[in-house]
Amino acid sequence: MWLKKGVTEEKRWFYPISAFTVGVIVTVTALWTLFYPHIQMHFGLDTAATIVLGATFSGIGSMILAPPIAGIILDKYGPKINFILAALFLAGGHVLISRMLKLTDWSVAMYYWYIGSFLIGFGTGFFAGTHTATVGKWFPDKTGTAMGLAVAGAGTGTIIYSPLVAAYIRANGFNGTIFLFFAVISAAAMLFIMTPFWRTPEHDWLPKTMQGQTTVAKAAPVSKDFTFEEAIRDKRFWVMGVCFVCAAFSLMFFTQNVTLI
Numbered sequence: 001m002w003l004k005k006g007v008t009e010e011k012r013w014f015y016p017i018s019a020f021t022v023g024v025i026v027t028v029t030a031l032w033t034l035f036y037p038h039i040q041m042h043f044g045l046d047t048a049a050t051i052v053l054g055a056t057f058s059g060i061g062s063m064i065l066a067p068p069i070a071g072i073i074l075d076k077y078g079p080k081i082n083f084i085l086a087a088l089f090l091a092g093g094h095v096l097i098s099r100m101l102k103l104t105d106w107s108v109a110m111y112y113w114y115i116g117s118f119l120i121g122f123g124t125g126f127f128a129g130t131h132t133a134t135v136g137k138w139f140p141d142k143t144g145t146a147m148g149l150a151v152a153g154a155g156t157g158t159i160i161y162s163p164l165v166a167a168y169i170r171a172n173g174f175n176g177t178i179f180l181f182f183a184v185i186s187a188a189a190m191l192f193i194m195t196p197f198w199r200t201p202e203h204d205w206l207p208k209t210m211q212g213q214t215t216v217a218k219a220a221p222v223s224k225d226f227t228f229e230e231a232i233r234d235k236r237f238w239v240m241g242v243c244f245v246c247a248a249f250s251l252m253f254f255t256q257n258v259t260l261i
Helices: 014-026 029-043 049-077 080-100 106-138 143-172 177-197 235-255
Strands: none
Touching: 014 106, 014 143, 014 177, 029 049, 029 106, 029 143, 049 080, 049 106, 049 235, 080 106, 080 177, 106 143, 106 177, 143 177
16 A cells, blocks of 8 residues: 555665755745735735734644644554645645735735645644654654754754845845745655655564563553554643643744844
8 A cells, every 4th residue: 555655664764864854845934024024015014913923823733733633644544645735735825825925905915825824834734743753653762863853954944045035035026936936845845755755664663773672661651652542631641732832832923023023
């Protein structure tokens, strides 16, 4: 079955390396503050208050709604379906925002901005919620190293994109081509790098470095692979959930608005 085809144990470092690479490519929502003054000027707005609201929709999609949905699908079918959905959401969101810039009335255009921002965030959340969990399954022996490499792509992408996008805007003006570019490369990364080659290991799989462990060690609670349904019945899930929601709102509140201060 195609859902179970992908890179095997012998090349498992492909997972964090490709997650880093694709994270660089698709994680662009941290650039949103770069666009605020240009959107404000394009539509002749007095304040940026209604523009900033797009960051809220992006954060709700990426940090709150998408990851648990992606987790349920991952448990049942593996990562491929999530990456296909991420490609659709990311491409659709960017195309909507590119269409927004063809309009002149903000009372209409703002809905393109809000829905597009939400879809991009939702697609990013599908990607992030899937690749982190999958990398964790492939690296129970080196979780910190593999996970650190995988998630570093998002921050690296912001560092790379910021000067490039700013240079493009200075040279060509603020236009929809930027978002069409993001739509194409995001969909291509998901469909041609992630979807064909990613899969989860068998439920009882362990790397060779851990196969000699004692039965007692294998039965330790820290090594249990919880499904989403099992996790929501554990109070620790809800404690961590509250912490993550608070952290997510704090992060988005700061990073998406700091350039306006």
